[in-house]
Amino acid sequence: MKSALKSCASALLLCLGFTAATAIAQIDWKQAQGTEIRFLMNKHPFTTFIEPRVAQFEKMTGIKVAIEAFPEDQYRNKLIVELNAGGKVDGYMIMPGQDDLYHWKAGWLQPLDGFIADPKLTDASWDPKDFFASFAKSSSVDGKRIGVVINAETSLLAYRKDLFTKFNRKVPVTMAELEDTAKFFHGKEVDGKKLVGITLRGKGAAATSQWVDFLYTFGGSWTDAKGKSNFASPEDIAAFKFYGDLLRNYGPQGGTMLHWAESTSSFMEGKAAMIYDANVFKSLYENPKESKVAGLVGYTVIPAGPKGLQLPHVSNWSLVIAKNSAAQRQKAAWLFVQWATNKENSLAALLAGVPSGRTSAWASKEYKAGDKTPDWTAATMKSFDIGQGQWNPPVINVPEIRDITGLVIVAAIEGKDVTEAAKKAAELMDKKSDM
Amino acid sequence: MTTALSAVARYVDRRQRFFFPAPAVAVLFLIIVLPIAFNLYLMFTKWTVGLGEPRFIGWDNFVEIFGDERVWNGVKVMIYFSGASLALELFFGLMIALYFNRTFRGSEAVQAIYIIPFAATPVAVALIWRIMLNPEIGVINYLLTSIGLPPGLWVASPDTVIATLVMVDVWKWTPMITLIVLAGLKSLPHDPYEAARIDGCNALQIFWYITLPLIRPVLIAALMLRSLDNLKEFDMIYTITQGGPGIASETLYLYSYNVSFGFFKAGYGSALMVIVFLVVLVFNVLMNRLRRDASLV
Amino acid sequence: MANVIVKNLVKRFNAVTAVDNLSLEIHDREFAVLIGSSGCGKTTVLRMIAGLEPITSGEVFIGDTLVNDMEPKDRDIAMVFQNYALYPHMNVRDNLGFGLKIRKFPKAEIDARVQEAADILGIHDLLERKPKELSGGQRQRVALGRAIVRKPKVFLFDEPLSNLDAKLRVAMRAEISKLHRRLGATIIYVTHDQVEAMTMADRIFIMHKGTLQQTGAPMEVYLKPANLFVAGFIGSPSMNFIEAKVIREADAWWIDAGEFKLRAPAAFDARLEPHAGRTVIFGVRPEDMTAHDPAAGAGGGNTLTARADVVETLGAEIFVHLTCGALAIVARMEAPEQPLTEGQTVDVDLKMLKTHVFDKETSQTIV
């Protein structure tokens, strides 16, 4: 019974594959026929989505694809070990905002510009312009395109629509308004509960991922033109101070111990009027089983900084091709990457809950038809457009520098002398950075 | 065939002292000697795991250690945390052992309940404490406020984080000290106590002049045993605070872990591990000496 | 005055009655020995006097003060324990001085007393040692010293010599006796060793199963045991007990054991008369038997014939294990010039005046 179902399903898939193939067959998909390629993947929702569809690709191209997927920690270890040992890896996935420099410096990444530019290798329907600008940028190092986005995320300001309506507050569009709104709600009693104005991550290194949006929006940066730490600059200090003051004055108790789990659960408990965190946590906020605020949440992009800047970060997973792989296998790997990120798969992925990096998918009728939170979609798309791909310090030893950054964030939340802490961290960063 | 076999048997027989320990020695070599040797080598290198090969840099890592504020912070936190928790665990462990040393109605049930924290899995216990200590949603502040006391920030404030961790550590490990000391008390000779009663001691004097000196070797042994874990306390601190807020509860051991496994700096991390190891070693050598003096009775 | 009076003392451990309605009166400066076989309750009595064991019922007076509810430390006693009970963590000097230190004696006084005790016991060289660096005899001296320095009214000794070897025991016995004379204190000394009791005691208190059997000077309890138990307990080898009938024959009272008949001395007559025809226990100590003197001739009514089964030679004396029909008798006598061979038949004379007769039912002494 089960196997009958299975064969039915594969027959159906086969038909679909044929129609798809005939529909976009402008390049020669069989040009690498008989090649075997091996991809290492993180057990990410995208991997779960694409794996059952690979047979379709194999049928269309005659290329054999072996996908090996592991849970994230294990994946990272295995990947590094294999790449180090020069193992037979043709393609894999990375988070460029965190890993690109490291892999680039190690010489593991194959630039893709040549493949994309070659009309024999890249089908016109793949349409590189369809990707949000920020992700094309984020998947590049030293001006070279090294990956294609398969999962796209950003951070958004989420707020309680019900409370904003009840108290007749406008959604903040500047940082000054954000502070003012947080102040307004802080300490308000609603349904017998005391509200906090806003909740944010405050736990040292973990907070840098959201704090960096404030850094960019305040006009700050990780490093100056000479590559030295920019923490002691007035813009950076302003960002540290604003973030720390906001959380200390209008956030939950014990802000320095808030990771995303504590911060989001505070918001989901209905204890906070606003939260700034990853856009994908929408699925938490809107889950009525877990959240007391499901259906009550509005979404918007980060408010503008004092100079009008509005620079949230975007983060993404990308598929990359290994430099080490042979030319023929690289060609086959590119065909696979191209197919996996084409418009059909991107839309199907988005519909399956894997946020795509393609504008066309988000703008499609199919997606919009099922969208229960259009303001989230709008905010997300805007953020993808204006976002910054680099959200980590531009160094190889990212975790260590994030940790140093976290010390200043904690000092700011604790109300200590931020200038002093930032200066010290800048020195430390310059001492410890591996470029 | 048989003669060949018996020749082998004879060969092995005559060299029993090499053959029989061989597997144990091999395992020991693999799981203890090799990693230590590797660690000792790494501490003289600069190596980010995954990036190239370890590069020999001599004593540079140790020079860096002396200029590294987080090392000094780690030492300070370690002294504060270990000093306070070991002292309190020893004190309460002894007091409670003295209390349990008398049989009373239901004492077995009370003891069984009492050792639960010690028997529980450290990480699980730490997780529960972490949730209970949460200033916003934790049950401890809920209880405090419901009886009219002000809530605390607990591990969320750099001023109280170590004291709070000490409290959890004391809660978890005092039962172990109690068990050890109780076993010691039960094995103490009975008659010096009667001699002391006749010599004129009251209960307090008996404790001070008889029990305490007699139990001292056991106390020191318990302290050594506990300090081995305590100086390298990891599970509990890591689970509850990860060394935070900031680095307010980052012990030297936690820092060395962060460097090695968080920042992937294996060379510098190894050098830090060696420092931690030296601290533990020195402490135990001192304790051992104390114990030898004390046990000469 | 430091007499010790124990009135109707009872001690029960759950079901076990360790001490059963015991009354003692120990005079000031007396060396009293409490003796009895192991488990008879001696230690328990001593511990109740010391205050280490709660009393079930009865009263204990020390120097005419009722001390039932008094802490041990307030009773002005010192105790020497069977296994010394030295403080293992203190050196000998501190062991000796501890009781004084606790009682807040001035340092100089403590030093002087420790010095004095060390002189008496000859333990000067040991003062800086820990107990575990001492031999059994040395520990014993330290335990004694610890009692001495306190200069208490009453010393309590619980089998202090039982862990020492025979030779050391003899020496210590003499020393303790000397000490008693020198200190002039009341001593209650518990032992199961009758040699210690006989050699040291002013008076012996014999216990059996928690009750007092007899009190008296050593020779008194030896010569005039109050009952069968005391008679058997005191003396070594033990008194021979033979079941016999009291009969009247030829104007005299006879002890008829079946295998042999012995004529009771006239001095016994009045006491034996009420038991005419009854079965009694006849007792004779081994040392009250001698090889038959042929010069005395037969017909003295104090001779029995038996086979020498085993002969143990101790030098000047011999122990002879005799069988007379079904009866086994031990005799202790001078070694004869002609050594006895085992299996040989011998005639033995009894010193009839020193023999005893006990009531079989009540175990009480008749003669």
Ligand SMILES: Nc1ncnc2c1ncn2[C@@H]1O[C@H](COP(=O)(O)OP(=O)(O)O)[C@@H](O)[C@H]1O
């Ligand atoms: N603490 C105790 N608990 C129960 N029974 C005891 C205890 N101490 C002594 N006894 C019992 O009391 C009796 C007398 O003991 P003890 O005074 O030690 O005898 P002794 O010193 O004459 O050998 C023994 O039967 C012993 O088993």
Ligand SMILES: [Mg+2]
């Ligand atoms: Mg006894």
